[in-house]
Each structure stands twice: as C-alpha cells, then as structure tokens.
Amino acid sequence: MPYHEFECSKCIPERKRHAVIKGPGEDLTHALPLGYLNTIPGSISERGCAYCGAKHVIGTPMKDVIHLSHGPTGCTYDTWQTKRYISDNDNFQLKYTFASDVKEKHIVFGAEKVLKQNIIEAFKAFPVIKRMTIYQTCATALIGDDVDAIADEVMEEMPEVDIFVCNSPGFAGPSQSGGHHKINIAWIKKKVGTVEPKITSDYVINYVGEYNIQGDQEVMLDYFKRMGVQVLSTFTGNGSYDELRAMHRAHLNVLECARSAEYICNELKVKYGIPRLDIEGFGFEPLSSSLRKIGLFFGIEERAQAIIDEETARWKPELDWYKERLKGKKVCLWPGGSKLWHWAHVIHEEMGVEVVSVYTKFGHQGDMEKGIARCEEGALAVDDPNELEGLEAMMTLKPDVIFTGKRPGEVAKKIRVPYLNAHAYHNGPYKGYEGWVRFARDIYNAIYSPIHQLAHLDISKDEIPVDKGFQTAKMISDVKLSGEIVTSKTLRQYTGKYDSVSDLRKKTYPEFKKSERSE
Amino acid sequence: MENLKERIAQLEDHIMKKCLWQFHSRAWDRKDQNENILKKATQLLCDEPVELETPLDRCYWADALSLTDSFQSRYEWLAAMSKEDIKLLMQGLKERIDFVTITGSLNAELTDPRY
Numbered sequence: 211m212p213y214h215e216f217e218c219s220k221c222i223p224e225r226k227r228h229a230v231i232k233g234p235g236e237d238l239t240h241a242l243p244l245g246y247l248n249t250i251p252g253s254i255s256e257r258g259c260a261y262c263g264a265k266h267v268i269g270t271p272m273k274d275v276i277h278l279s280h281g282p283t284g285c286t287y288d289t290w291q292t293k294r295y296i297s298d299n300d301n302f303q304l305k306y307t308f309a310s311d312v313k314e315k316h317i318v319f320g321a322e323k324v325l326k327q328n329i330i331e332a333f334k335a336f337p338v339i340k341r342m343t344i345y346q347t348c349a350t351a352l353i354g355d356d357v358d359a360i361a362d363e364v365m366e367e368m369p370e371v372d373i374f375v376c377n378s379p380g381f382a383g384p385s386q387s388g389g390h391h392k393i394n395i396a397w398i399k400k401k402v403g404t405v406e407p408k409i410t411s412d413y414v415i416n417y418v419g420e421y422n423i424q425g426d427q428e429v430m431l432d433y434f435k436r437m438g439v440q441v442l443s444t445f446t447g448n449g450s451y452d453e454l455r456a457m458h459r460a461h462l463n464v465l466e467c468a469r470s471a472e473y474i475c476n477e478l479k480v481k482y483g484i485p486r487l488d489i490e491g492f493g494f495e496p497l498s499s500s501l502r503k504i505g506l507f508f509g510i511e512e513r514a515q516a517i518i519d520e521e522t523a524r525w526k527p528e529l530d531w532y533k534e535r536l537k538g539k540k541v542c543l544w545p546g547g548s549k550l551w552h553w554a555h556v557i558h559e560e561m562g563v564e565v566v567s568v569y570t571k572f573g574h575q576g577d578m579e580k581g582i583a584r585c586e587e588g589a590l591a592v593d594d595p596n597e598l599e600g601l602e603a604m605m606t607l608k609p610d611v612i613f614t615g616k617r618p619g620e621v622a623k624k625i626r627v628p629y630l631n632a633h634a635y636h637n638g639p640y641k642g643y644e645g646w647v648r649f650a651r652d653i654y655n656a657i658y659s660p661i662h663q664l665a666h667l668d669i670s671k672d673e674i675p676v677d678k679g680f681q682t683a684k685m686i687s688d689v690k691l692s693g694e695i696v697t698s699k700t701l702r703q704y705t706g707k708y709d710s711v712s713d714l715r716k717k718t719y720p721e722f723k724k725s726e727r728s729e
Numbered sequence: 730m731e732n733l734k735e736r737i738a739q740l741e742d743h744i745m746k747k748c749l750w751q752f753h754s755r756a757w758d759r760k761d762q763n764e765n766i767l768k769k770a771t772q773l774l775c776d777e778p779v780e781l782e783t784p785l786d787r788c789y790w791a792d793a794l795s796l797t798d799s800f801q802s803r804y805e806w807l808a809a810m811s812k813e814d815i816k817l818l819m820q821g822l823k824e825r826i827d828f829v830t831i832t833g834s835l836n837a838e839l840t841d842p843r844y
Contacts, residue, residue, distance in 0.1 A: 237829055238829055238830075238833075238834065238835065239828065239829060239833035239834065239835065241835070242834075242835040242836065246838070395844075461784060462784070462788065468749070468752075468754070472753075472754055472844075473844045476753075476754070476755075476758070476844040477844060483784065483785070484784070485784050485785050485787070485788035486753075486788070487788055487791065487792070488749040488750060490749070495747075496747070499747075499795055499799075502795060503791040503792065503795050504791075506787075506790070506791040506794055506795070507787050507788060507791045551749075555746045555747070574754075574836075574838055575835070575836040575837060575838060576752060576754055576836055576838060579752055579830070579834070579836055580749065580752050583745035583746065583752075584745070584746050
C-alpha cells in the first residue's frame with residue numbers, strides 16, 4: 211500500500227505519510243496513514259479544536275442543560291443553527307447559547323467573578339433548567355481560572371442545581387478528538403453513579419455515541435422501544451443530564467460512534483462490567499444485524515426480527531429504485547470521523563456507488579484501519595487533509611459527489627462537484643431503514659440535479675445550447691436504464707413524509723411485562 | 730493447503746468489511762475480542778456447547794452467532810467441512826485476524842496504557 215504524495219504538498223514532506231492508496235492484495239499491515247497528530251505547520255487543516263470537540267460535538271446535544279462557555283462569545287459561534295442535533299424539548303440546547311463574555315480586562319484581572327455572575331444569571335433567566343455544563347476555553351485556561359471552585363461555590367449556594375465542568379480548552383489536543391476524549395473521561399469520573407434510575411424493563415441499555423442529528427436517535431429509539439428495551443440514557447443526542455448520571459445501571463452499552471465515545475464505554479466495562487456492543491444504524495444489513503445482536507443478547511431476537519422484516523418490506527423497494535440509478539457513481543467519502551467506516555462498505559453494497567477516496571479530519575489510526583479495511587481497492591485514504599489536497603484529489607479522481615462537512619463542501623461546489631453534508635445531513639435523519647432511503651434520495655438529487663448540470667457550463671467560454679429544453683432529474687438519470695427498470699412496478703421513489711421524526715414523538719408502544727426478579 | 734488459505738481469506742474479508750468487534754482501540758481489548766468471539770464462533774460451527782454465564786459471555790456470543798450465521802449463508806463450502814477441518818479453518822482465521830489487527834498492526838495507539 212504505497213504512501214501517496216500530493217503535488218501540492220511536496221513542500222511539506224511530512225504530509226506524505228498521511229495518505230495511502232489501497233493496493234491490490236494488500237492489507238492494513240502494509241501501510242497505514244499517520245493519524246491524531248498535531249497538524250503540520252504550513253498545512254491549513256479543516257479540523258476543529260479540543261474545546262469544539264468537547265462542547266459542540268458531545269456536550270451540547272444534552273437537551274435539558276444550560277451549556278456555558280467560559281470565554282469570549284466568539285467561542286460559542288458554532289452553536290446557533292449550525293449544528294443539527296435536535297431534541298424533543300423544543301430544542302432548548304440549540305435555541306439558547308451561553309458564554310461568560312470574557313474580555314481583555316478579564317485576562318488581566320481574572321474572569322472567575324464574571325463567570326459566577328453569569329452562572330447565577332443564566333439559572334435565573336431559565337428557572338426551569340437546573341443543570342449546567344461549563345466549558346473551559348483557551349483564554350480562561352491560560353490565565354488559570356479555577357472553574358471547578360466556582361461551580362462548587364454556586365452549587366453550595368443553590369443546592370437545587372448541578373453543574374458539570376469540562377476542562378478541555380481549544381489547545382488541549384491535536385483536534386476536536388482530544389475534546390471528545392476529555393469530556394468522556396470527565397463525565398464518567400465526575401457524574402456517572404450519582405443518580406439511581408428507575409428500571410422499567412428487563413432489558414436496559416445505554417445508547418452511546420449517538421447525537422440525534424436531524425432525529426437519528428429518535429429513529430433508533432423507536433426500534434428499541436418496539437423491542438421492549440429501556441434506553442436508560444443516550445450519550446448524548448437528545449439525552450438528559452440526570453439520565454446520563456445513571457449510566458452505571460445499564461445491562462449493555464450499545465455503541466455507534468466509537469471515535470467520539472468508545473472511551474466511556476471502555477471505562478464502563480472496566481468499572482462496572484457492562485459489555486460494549488458496537489452497532490451500526492446506517493444501512494439495511496448492518497442495522498438489521500445490529501438489532502438482531504441486541505435481541506440475541508437479551509434473548510428477544512424474535513422481536514428484533516419482526517421489526518427487521520416489517521421495515522425491510524416497507525423500504526427496500528425504494529432503496530433499490532435509487533440503487534439502480536446510483537450504480538457506478540464515484541464518491542469521495544470525506545466525513546469527520548466514524549462515518550468513514552460506517553459508510554465505506556455499505557454505500558457500495560446497498561447503493562452501488564464506488565468509493566474512490568476516504569478521508570478523516572480528526573480520526574485516529576483505528577478509524578483508518580476500519581475505513582481502509584471496508585473500502586475497495588484503489589481508494590485513496592487521507593488523514594487530516596488540507597484544502598489544496600482536497601482540491602487536487604477532486605481534480606484527479608473526478609468524483610460524481612462528495613460527502614463531507616459544510617466548509618470543504620462549499621469548496622467542492624466551486625469546482626462543480628456536488629456535495630452532501632455528511633455531518634449534519636441535507637434531509638435527514640439518515641439512520642434507520644427510512645433514513646437510509648432518505649440518504650439515497652439526497653445522493654440522487656445531488657448527482658442528478660438539473661441545476662447542477664447547468665453548473666458544468668462556463669458561460670465565459672462554453673457554447674450554451676439553445677435547442678434543448680429543461681431536463682428533470684429523472685430524464686437525466688434514466689437515460690441509460692433498461693425499460694424493465696424504468697417501468698418497474700416494484701421499485702419506487704421515496705414515499706415518506708418531509709418530516710419523518712415528529713410522528714415518532716406521539717407514538718405509543720406495546721407494554722412488555724417486567725419480570726419480578728429484576729425489580 | 731491453498732484451499733484452506735483461500736477460504737481463510739474469504740472469511741477474513743467478510744470480517745474486515747462487515748464487523749467492528751475486531752477493531753477495539755487497545756491491543757488487550759482486541760486480543761479479548763478475537764479470542765472470545767472466534768472461540769464461540771468455532772463452538773457454534775462445531776455444534777459444541779457455548780458458555781453464556783456472564784453478560785460479557787452473552788455479548789461475545791451475540792457477535793459470534795451473527796458471524797456464523799453470515800458465514801453459513803454466504804459460504805456453501807462450510808457445510809461440507811468436517812468438524813476437525815472447521816477447527817483448523819477457524820484456528821487459521823484467528824491467527825490471521827490477530828496478525829492484521831494486533832501483532833502486525835501499524836496502529837501506534839494500540840499500546841497506549843490508558844483509554
């Protein structure tokens with residue numbers, strides 16, 4: 211597996227060991243890109259900071275909490291509207307963002323006093339909310355503010371509130387991944403075991419590494435509830451602060467994004483003996499296999515199978531409609547971390563697309579192992595790419611679409627490559643059987659958008675055809691399909707609703723009697 | 730022998746593309762996972778009793794059963810193999826998975842003493 215040197219990065223020779231091409235007959239022991247290292251000076255990375263990883267990725271999806279950044283207001287910028295981890299309490303954590311508004315004078319004279327004022331003010335402004343997380347930032351960490359001491363003082367004065375302090379300033383790691391680690395470890399050390407939950411089922415799980423992007427968690431919760439499984443907590447999307455303090459009472463930790471949350475699962479296994487089961491909510495086969503495994507663990511596999519059969523029958527014909535039209539399309543799979551491996555194989559198998567490149571902004575070598583193992587030969591794998599490398603890869607590989615974040619995504623558009631938002635989604639949720647069809651529909655719409663076809667024309671030099679009318683996506687996608695496929699009575703386009711999540715919140719579930727032995 | 734090698738390669742490819750249990754973050758966890766899941770998978774394939782005493786056992790077993798179900802539905806040649814040959818096959822598979830994920834792995838984080 212040869213390392214790959216980008217033309218644009220020849221002046222940064224250290225970059226060479228961060229990219230490989232998966233060669234025929236080679237395995238992971240031949241070459242593996244370096245990962246989770248400080249970004250090389252001179253390389254303009256797409257990464258976030260450790261504060262961002264702790265707060266914006268993991269902390270803030272908790273829904274019933276005032277999330278306060280101890281630092282300048284600028285550090286909170288990523289909160290409003292740019293994250294899509296929704297919640298079923300009217301999105302409190304998305305609608306309101308808090309900062310202690312540290313300014314230059316506080317750097318000189320200290321910011322502990324202003325922090326305390328802000329904590330009390332925030333609790334008074336939202337008297338229903340009794341829980342708070344506070345995030346250290348670079349400036350306040352450098353001046354040595356003792357945030358724990360201030361939080362303790364407030365909790366003494368206001369015994370009805372509980373505060374969690376996360377000491378993960380921006381510089382505390384090579385990327386956002388350093389923050390994921392810090393908040394995982396801090397949460398289990400400071401908060402797990404401080405609340406005793408009410409157990410209502412014989413089958414109790416923590417759902418870990420799930421952030422409810424556009425409703426992913428709620429889709430998966432629907433399956434778990436239909437199986438009679440009690441989800442004690444979700445770490446952290448749509449999750450509740452006090453439920454997460456009770457993680458120690460689960461029978462099983464079900465883990466999705468190992469990149470951001472395997473630490474807490476590993477610690478829960480060591481400290482409380484709770485097993486860790488890695489699952490996947492994306493793709494029909496991986497999801498079915500995951501539900502089946504949870505069912506097997508608890509001895510209720512027939513309940514899982516009933517869901518798998520019902521959902522597959524409902525949605526598979528729609529997935530296959532898109533698969534017929536996406537076959538052979540080239541994809542650059544360039545997400546942040548875990549989707550690199552969650553999607554690398556299953557989009558090839560279930561949607562027919564060819565993954566020509568995988569990259570990760572903040573993944574570790576373990577993520578690259580999974581991603582490279584799952585993608586097909588010939589794929590280019592890159593760790594922590596810079597913008598020029600991304601451009602060079604797109605020019606060389608000529609993908610039909612890329613799946614990435616909104617910043618590199620906008621860069622792709624400029625060279626006429628459509629992109630899908632792999633982090634926050636375009637029209638998610640993408641988890642679950644229906645969600646997977648929604649993803650396929652978004653890919654289809656990205657590739658075959660009539661507007662995108664027009665983008666290929668450069669009005670400064672290309673001749674603009676005047677003899678052709680407007681073409682719909684279907685007219686473009688169906689040109690090369692057989693008549694049998696085009697007129698199929700079985701296959702059909704997505705027939706779900708625009709909003710596939712709200713109805714789940716009103717749904718009622720069958721009651722499964724809890725046995726006396728687990729009372 | 731070539732036949733055995735080819736079959737091991739097919740099973741390895743399946744595990745690497747479809748499973749996640751072999752990629753825990755540290756060498757000792759990977760060793761435990763490979764050891765327990767592949768041991769239970771071998772017992773299942775050979776119709777031997779499988780220990781299910783602890784929650785950890787049940788978790789390994791759920792992964793093992795899922796794996797053997799896939800093996801049996803995808804690789805028809807498995808049904809024609811004797812128990813002894815299956816044991817040999819699974820032993821070779823275990824050695825290969827250990828090599829790719831632990832002893833031959835280039836992942837520098839595997840030996841980090843903390844999570």
